[in-house]
Amino acid sequence: MTRVLTRIGLALLLPVVLFAVWWFATANSQNFYVPPLREILSTFPEVWTGQRLRTDVLPSLIRLAAGYTVAVLAGVALGVLVGGSRRVRAVLEPVLEFFRAIPPPVLVPVIMLFAGIGDTMKVVVIAAGCVWPILLNTVEGVRAVDGVLADTCRSYGITGEARLRHLVLRSASPQIAAGMRQALSIGIILMVISEMFAASNGLGFTIVQFQRGFAIPDMWSGILLLGLLGLALSVLFRLVESWALRWYHGQRRVQRGRS
Template sequence: MSGRLRALALEVAGPLAIIAVWWVASANSTSLYFPPLETILGRFRDVWLGTGFTDHALPSLSRMLTGYLIAVVVGVGLGVMVGLSPWARRLIGPSVEFLRALPAVVLVPFALVVFGAGDGMQIFVVALGCSFPILLNTVAGVRGTEPVMIDVARTFQFTRSETVRRVVLPAAAPSIFAGLRASLALALILMVVGEMVGSTDGIGYSILQSQRLFAISDMWAGLIMLGSLGYLINLLLLGTEQVALRWHRGLKARTRDA
């Protein structure tokens, strides 16, 4: 317990130190571009703890999570198929490598042409851009499954679906979660870019409008809101991973003890 408390204290100490330094350094600032932190936090309270959350944060979260969940379904499903099937790997491997080489943000102009400005464009960009980290990590995890485990599944006469569900997916789960974490940061980036280019609401739109109107305190408040949401969503994913991979950590601990 004391070790966990020390770890928690270290995690809290860093952000608190940054806030304290920022507060003191900006206290007497008269710069338009670097207002006092007290002013920024006041605008954060007024804007984002009021109507700004429902008008901008909720639409952003809805679009981002929709695109992200689509990416999870497509990436894991396609990754399992490609990882298990050599012919599928040869068939779609070159296409995946070609698309993966394209920066995700260059999808925005294409999506604008196809879907127009709006939710469809932003969901498409997030879904397509986030699919590749999940897909590639799933393929790596599936291909890394111990052949002995597959042989044991055959010995017990598991069906194909049972083998995937009870052997392959659990073995690939650590790699899949690594892809989920990597794609989560990408989802936030693509959400903001899509909203800055083709939206009339959302956190990215709000930040851009604040910059255009020289409401710099509001712009900083929007950045804090974006970072806070990203941190909380990542924390939720890490908690889910800890629960889902509890068996994996226990297995590693027993292996080390042995």
């Protein structure tokens, strides 16, 4: 219990310090664009009411979940294909490197031409950016499958779906999880960017509307909410990852104990 409380305290130490610095640094601020933190906090509950959470925050989270899910499915499937075959990797790697080098925000105007300005465009933009860390980590995870375990599966006639599920995906799952964790932060950024283009709701749209209307404390409250959502999603992901990879973390603890 003491260890858990210590970890929580260390995790909260830097945010608390930064929050305190922000509070005291802006306490007497007369800058129109940098209002005092106390003013932002007092504005927060007035702006982000239950109705606004339903009309702006919930649609953003749904788009993020849809785009992220598409990226995970596509990235893992293609990563297993590329990582498991040298020939496929030789053919696809130049094309993948070309598309990986293109920043996803640049594709927003192009995607708008084909997908319109609705939710489909925003989901595609999020998926297009999130897929790369998942794909590349999956490829490396599949390539790093233990050769002895692969030979053992071959000797026992374990092939097809059973080999994929029990050997390939299980061995690559720590790196896949690392790619998914990176993709989550990218997805949040692209969620906001995509909502700044021809949108009628969402967090990105609302923040831009506040900025255009010179409602600066409201704008800062939206940025603060965005940071809190990112933190909450990160903590949730870590909890799910710890549960799903408990066998891996247990194995690491045993190895550290022996060394």
